[in-house]
Amino acid sequence: MILKIALKELKEIVREGRFRITAITLFALLLAALFVSKSYYTSVNAQHSEAKKNARSEWVEQGQKNPHSAAHYGTYAFKPKYPLSLIDNGVDKYTGVSIYLEAHKRNEAQYAAAQDQTALSRFGDLTPDFVLIFIVPLFIILIGFNAFTRERESGTLRLLKSQGVSTWKLTMGKWLGIFLPVLLIAIPVYVLAALFLANIKDYGQFSLWALTLLFGVYLIYYAVFINITLFVSSLFKKSNLAFVTLLGIWMVSCLAMPKISTAIADKLYPYPTQVEFEEQIAADKKKGLDGHNPWNTEAKKLEEETLKKYGVDSVQQLPFNWDGFLMQEGEKHTADIYFKHYQLLKDTYVNQTNVYRSTAALSPFLPTRFLSMAICRTDYTSHWDFANAAENYRIELVGKMNGDMAANSKYGDWDYLADDKLWSSVPDFQYEPTSYTTVIRQNTSNLITLLAWLLLSFAALYGAVTQMKTI
């Protein structure tokens, strides 16, 4: 019976011009977005592996030099482009794609795509996530706003009720009648995305499971919107009122709430500006050990301690190159400072995220958006994770350079040169993204919020339709 009702709803929807036009437009938009995204992804990926290869060969083939100079020469860590960013590009556009790794300094990721774009791109790109998260709910509203009001206005509701159909079954039929066309649009997109991704060369990164999870999240989100749409439609007597109300709900949850929660998060837990952040780090660095300045107070202290420990009275008598050792100690110290300040930054980030999570209760858009970015690995957490891995690699690389210098050269001997044997003994930067188990654990609250939206909106719909008056 439910299926019969759904099929009739579908038949009616399809015979109406409104649906055909919007469905075709929506489908065309999605296809276009997918193709644009795919070509962008392929070109970025090609550039990425090219650049990665170049950076590595530049490092290995840098010629003979002092290991510490090599650490200054540095190399690059490139952020991998994840296959699912094809669907949701998240904050990738703003986060930068490569980090310059050098001695003494932790650098920010640079060359964000947004830097290369015109002001017009501020208005948003045509990406699948834009269509899937912003536009599809609008489509749901468009085909469902008059699901009940139309029956009421035209008088068919009385006839329906006089046939002895239970309101809940009727509602479920109407529900399916909206869900099926949405599925009809989502499934081809899912299949196409899976095909695209399966045909991309670095297939290893892509998991069909993650794509399925992503679409699962979207479908739950759509179900919430269908519930809200039917709920509103069952409350109103007039279609136009239901429509305006639903548009209002869409605007608040998809446009206003994200901005409002960003504003709240920024107000409560503001990030330091770039200048402030750098000044704080510089201040801390000044107080501490300077690897390049042996007359620095901290350096003097370390010298005394080390001499005492080895029972010698000059740095020349130490079994290793004091310069290398001192620089590595300085490096450890600056790494600690960076760690501390980035940790502070991360605390702010975590606090902001918590604000978003609590405001997610006010809009189903927010948990969906966060889950989508997390699954596509294009959220800030993924970026943080990459930046941290790059920093660890930098510490390791610089440590190895200083260590080699300390072990293989004499104090004051700046002529010591290492060659590509040492350079290539440093493993290439390999970044393994966080496992999906961790990603899901990090996003449990978003999942719970979204599921709560699903259950509560179903409950509200049930309550509204069973109380619905026929006349």
Place this chain on the structure above:
Amino acid sequence: MLEAKQLSKTYHGKQALKPTSFTVNKGDIFCLLGANGAGKTTTINLFLNFIQPSGGQALIDGKDVVKEPLETKKLLTYIPENLMLYPNLTGLENLEYFSGLANKKYPKEEFLRFLTEAGLQGDAHDKRISTYSKGMRQKVGIALALAKDAQVLLLDEPTSGLDPKASNEFSELLTKLSKKGVATLMATHDLFRAKETGTHIGMMREGSLVEQLTTDQINHTDLEKLYLKHMN
């Protein structure tokens, strides 16, 4: 088959229907006459459980419509003054859909037979309702009753606005159904049809059933006189 027991309805302190009792047996066509606002539609809506009674009971086949809203609806077909169907679906599709809601399944030929039996021309069956006249839609209503094998018909001024021929056809269909044992409760303004088609007549005024009689007790002229007497 249909029974009102001290049935009443009050809207915002105003009694739309004062406690009223009557019975409609199998094969009876009970015509409710009265001016607009006399309580005819209220009575029908109470039997449909579209509104809650303020007092008394509406029973269909001995079952209280409030307590068993879905069970009692299985027995009835409701045709309002202007039967509204889905304009984008054909007559046949509407019939199939609404019968399906009442859990009635038939092969397509059977549905077509119901439409024909209800007097709808064959070439209209596959046309969309948006092209139908009011009379044609009312006939789909009768086909719905046939398909549902309804034992009760609740009609709210079903022939108002129909041309005399269509109105006559509709009445003939009612008579046919009544011979099958269908109990009909019909609100109408048409004294002539009430006398011709009906078996019983109830006159309503300001929420009360002021007169009940059988149509064989009275002729056209006296019926009209009686009606006017009550209305003035």
